[in-house]
Amino acid sequence: MAQDLTPLYIADLSTFTKTLRKSLDGAPVPGHAQFMSLVARAAGFKNTQHLKAQQPEPRGLSKDTQRALRFMDAEGRMSGWPRRTQVQALCLWAIWRFLPAKQDLTEKDVNEVLKARATFGDHVQIRRSLIENGLMKRTIDGAVYRRIERKPTEEAQLFLRALMQR
Numbered sequence: 575m576a577q578d579l580t581p582l583y584i585a586d587l588s589t590f591t592k593t594l595r596k597s598l599d600g601a602p603v604p605g606h607a608q609f610m611s612l613v614a615r616a617a618g619f620k621n622t623q624h625l626k627a628q629q630p631e632p633r634g635l636s637k638d639t640q641r642a643l644r645f646m647d648a649e650g651r652m653s654g655w656p657r658r659t660q661v662q663a664l665c666l667w668a669i670w671r672f673l674p675a676k677q678d679l680t681e682k683d684v685n686e687v688l689k690a691r692a693t694f695g696d697h698v699q700i701r702r703s704l705i706e707n708g709l710m711k712r713t714i715d716g717a718v719y720r721r722i723e724r725k726p727t728e729e730a731q732l733f734l735r736a737l738m739q740r
Contacts, residue, residue, distance in 0.1 A: 582617055582625065590616050638664060639733045643740075650737055652692040655699060663707055667730040668737055669700060670709045673721040684710075684719045 584590045594616040604612060607622070614625040642664035647653045652669060656662045669691045673684070688697035704710040712719045726734060
């Protein structure tokens with residue numbers, strides 16, 4: 575599942591912690607979703623959805639770009655595989671930029687880059703998708719891979735800029 579980043583500003587940390595402590599007093603340890611709801615209520619919201627609804631939408635970014643950003647961790651590594659093809663394509667640009675330009679690579683070299691840039695463990699899917707999306711090519715026998723030099727689409731440029739600003 576992709577990371578859903580929801581900023582939370584707490585005006586009065588003392589009141590927040592007291593409210594949270596009262597919610598937990600004597601209760602068994604809650605699950606992840608329940609704990610998120612407790613945090614949201616302690617911060618003065620009705621529930622987690624209310625907290626998320628109050629967050630301002632990033633300006634100038636499409637829905638797909640916003641979705642793609644949720645699949646990238648703080649270090650710019652891909653943390654999951656998106657279902658939507660358009661979101662996958664945006665995420666691939668973030669990995670493409672780390673492949674060496676104008677250089678023949680072995681499958682092992684490509685895998686090293688992909689494993690370093692993705693934390694979800696399916697570098698083979700990424701490699702296939704890079705080829706299918708025209709960002710990389712390989713010889714018929716799969717011995718040599720090469721990054722295809724292309725200018726990122728306008729949406730991909732916005733995505734990469736937003737990713738680098740994190």
